[in-house]
Amino acid sequence: MNRIKQLFEEKKNILSIYYTAGYPNTGDTIQIAEALEKSGADMLEIGFPYSDPVADGPVIQASSKQSLDQGMTLKLLFEQLKDLRKTVTIPVLLMGYVNPVLQFGVEKFCEACAEVGVDGCIVPDLPMVEYEEFYKDCFGKHNLSNVFLITPQTAEERIHKIDGLTNGFIYLLSSSATTGKNLEVGNTTEAYFSRIKNLNLKNPTMIGFGISDKQTFDKACSYANGAIIGTAFVKAIADGNLEESVSNFMKKFKA
Amino acid sequence: MLFITLGFNQGKKEKNMKYKVNEKGYYGDFGGAYIPEMLYPNVEELRQNYLKIIDDADFQKEFHQLLKDYVGRPSPLYLAKRYSERYGANIFLKREDLNHTGAHKINNTIGQILLAEKLGKKRIIAETGAGQHGVATATVCALRNLECVIYMGEVDIERQAPNVARMKMLGAKVVPASSGSKTLKDATNEAMRDWINNPVDTHYIIGSVVGPHPYPDMVAIFQSIISEETKKQLLEQTGSDQPDYVLACVGGGSNAMGMFYHFMDDENVKLIAVEAAGKGVSSGFSAATTYLGKEGVLHGSRSILMQTEDGQVVEPHSVSAGLDYPGIGPQHAHLFKTGRGQYVSITDEESLHAGLLCTQLEGIIPAIESAHALAYLEKMEFKGGENVVVCLSGRGDKDLDTYIKYFNL
Numbered sequence: 321m322n323r324i325k326q327l328f329e330e331k332k333n334i335l336s337i338y339y340t341a342g343y344p345n346t347g348d349t350i351q352i353a354e355a356l357e358k359s360g361a362d363m364l365e366i367g368f369p370y371s372d373p374v375a376d377g378p379v380i381q382a383s384s385k386q387s388l389d390q391g392m393t394l395k396l397l398f399e400q401l402k403d404l405r406k407t408v409t410i411p412v413l414l415m416g417y418v419n420p421v422l423q424f425g426v427e428k429f430c431e432a433c434a435e436v437g438v439d440g441c442i443v444p445d446l447p448m449v450e451y452e453e454f455y456k457d458c459f460g461k462h463n464l465s466n467v468f469l470i471t472p473q474t475a476e477e478r479i480h481k482i483d484g485l486t487n488g489f490i491y492l493l494s495s496s497a498t499t500g501k502n503l504e505v506g507n508t509t510e511a512y513f514s515r516i517k518n519l520n521l522k523n524p525t526m527i528g529f530g531i532s533d534k535q536t537f538d539k540a541c542s543y544a545n546g547a548i549i550g551t552a553f554v555k556a557i558a559d560g561n562l563e564e565s566v567s568n569f570m571k572k573f574k575a
Numbered sequence: 576m577l578f579i580t581l582g583f584n585q586g587k588k589e590k591n592m593k594y595k596v597n598e599k600g601y602y603g604d605f606g607g608a609y610i611p612e613m614l615y616p617n618v619e620e621l622r623q624n625y626l627k628i629i630d631d632a633d634f635q636k637e638f639h640q641l642l643k644d645y646v647g648r649p650s651p652l653y654l655a656k657r658y659s660e661r662y663g664a665n666i667f668l669k670r671e672d673l674n675h676t677g678a679h680k681i682n683n684t685i686g687q688i689l690l691a692e693k694l695g696k697k698r699i700i701a702e703t704g705a706g707q708h709g710v711a712t713a714t715v716c717a718l719r720n721l722e723c724v725i726y727m728g729e730v731d732i733e734r735q736a737p738n739v740a741r742m743k744m745l746g747a748k749v750v751p752a753s754s755g756s757k758t759l760k761d762a763t764n765e766a767m768r769d770w771i772n773n774p775v776d777t778h779y780i781i782g783s784v785v786g787p788h789p790y791p792d793m794v795a796i797f798q799s800i801i802s803e804e805t806k807k808q809l810l811e812q813t814g815s816d817q818p819d820y821v822l823a824c825v826g827g828g829s830n831a832m833g834m835f836y837h838f839m840d841d842e843n844v845k846l847i848a849v850e851a852a853g854k855g856v857s858s859g860f861s862a863a864t865t866y867l868g869k870e871g872v873l874h875g876s877r878s879i880l881m882q883t884e885d886g887q888v889v890e891p892h893s894v895s896a897g898l899d900y901p902g903i904g905p906q907h908a909h910l911f912k913t914g915r916g917q918y919v920s921i922t923d924e925e926s927l928h929a930g931l932l933c934t935q936l937e938g939i940i941p942a943i944e945s946a947h948a949l950a951y952l953e954k955m956e957f958k959g960g961e962n963v964v965v966c967l968s969g970r971g972d973k974d975l976d977t978y979i980k981y982f983n984l
Contacts, residue, residue, distance in 0.1 A: 423886035
């Protein structure tokens with residue numbers, strides 16, 4: 321069974337961590353994955369960097385740029401992940417923009433994901449119609465989940481359509497915003513989270529964008545199966561001892 | 576589901592849709608809307624409404640009234656005598672440089688500001704490279720009393736100070752884009768990020784035929800006034816509305832698309848698009864996208880772009896800020912791939928010399944962008960008597976510093 325499915329069947333209040341591959345140093349990708357699993361992360365989203373990340377705020381833009389400047393490529397990332405499954409058991413997704421995938425080759429990309437043990441992908445600028453027509457079969461063949469995003473502005477009909485196309489979880493954006501904005505759970509956000517909860521979607525949901533501490537995490541978990549932390553984590557590992565930074569950061573959520 | 580048939584445009588003037596956008600938002604292999612979900616509602620709202628709004632009689636009336644009384648259209652089609660003698664062909668210049676604000680860019684911003692009003696938007700954002708589109712956007716925002724925010728690369732803010740001052744004087748807020756290479760591409764990224772963070776009341780006026788569908792089509796429609804007028808003017812002046820050649824420079828490609836638009840289906844009219852070779856196509860400092868680029872996705876559409884093997888966008892170079900862009904619009908990619916358009920390139924030096932030549936032969940100082948199109952005349956061979964239209968997309972006032980430095984004036 322796909323590791324993502326299994327996780328959602330077995331656990332509640334899932335904590336998923338995003339980080340940029342090759343940041344702060346090119347060789348850190350696997351070490352961060354191992355440290356995160358050790359300190360209690362339930363799922364990982366490894367970002368493959370892109371030169372023009374329009375959905376990202378300053379922190380993830382900067383980590384992407386640094387990683388690229390240091391020589392990171394998608395090809396190198398798959399080499400780094402070659403032995404991923406020798407030490408990492410939790411679900412792993414790759415997250416990034418569509419152009420590097422296109423240049424790598426969609427078929428080849430799916431094969432490489434399956435080979436190293438990646439369980440799914442999040443490609444924010446890949447439209448649903450394109451996915452359906454050109455990617456879905458390939459993803460299915462390699463048992464990869466594809467995760468779509470929804471925002472407070474996403475119409476209900478479209479949410480159901482997304483639910484039908486997804487087979488992992490749905491990424492619920494707390495607001496229409498680039499990554500790294502703080503979550504302010506006001507009445508409208510709560511109404512939106514409740515609205516989604518009441519749709520009884522077939523897929524589990526994860527709340528992302530703006531989760532930065534235990535309080536916002538718990539709040540998110542009351543409406544969804546868990547939450548995703550990205551910017552706050554990327555900031556936390558910018559310097560210092562990597563393992564200590566990871567473990568200190570994770571302690572805040574596991575208290 | 577994403578793309579519903581554009582019903583209201585059926586049976587209209589479009590006799591041939593070979594080079595126009597299809598119901599899915601594509602031109603052959605190119606186009607589409609590669610956007611994160613956060614932008615979907617805005618882009619979808621636009622897609623559902625743009626043709627309906629543009630085709631409306633009241634909109635057309637107001638649009639054309641403003642083009643006439645405010646922009647100063649129709650722009651002349653001028654038979655350049657001394658150019659014609661030099662090349663042994665009839666060289667016509669389409670004088671977009673005479674428009675208010677000095678370039679073709681205002682055709683599009685007038686159209687989009689009226690459209691934004693119809694959609695009930697209160698706030699306008701735009702990206703700009705050299706500042707021409709920024710000025711054209713700030714101008715229409717002043718005209719219609721709408722809030723205006725312009726994103727401009729930090730590097731461009733420094734090298735285009737007069738246009739920054741113009742935008743500020745017009746009441747726009749100019750926000751520096753400090754990410755990436757700090758030029759046009761990054762200003763575009765910042766504008767898209769602004770739109771993501773302001774999903775309800777804001778309209779993004781993209782300045783070229785790039786971006787997610789329907790932008791390339793919408794901007795092309797607004798710029799198509801250039802070829803619409805040219806056809807009428809040619810008929811009056813030559814007795815035929817079909818020239819032998821049409822030339823225009825291409826960065827993202829909006830003046831070229833406006834210039835080609837009504838000639839695309841006239842297969843005997845040769846379309847020549849001139850890209851910026853920068854310091855030479857193999858120098859590593861170039862913006863010759865069709866020569867150096869590969870198919871891929873940038874700024875919301877599938878097109879041809881300059882990129883690494885890993886799919887990272889490569890920094891372009893051109894002496895002309897308006898051509899300093901690593902991609903081309905999807906419709907251009909289609910014209911290139913099908914062979915309908917011939918895509919060539921001109922170096923920085925060639926363009927500057929062509930700018931000086933135009934000034935000395937015809938008394939017109941062209942923008943360095945437009946000078947790229949003029950420079951290609953030197954490379955063409957004419958039998959004699961051909962009719963050739965060159966789009967003089969903008970005036971050279973903004974480029975005086977560059978001309979002065981290069982020629983030690």
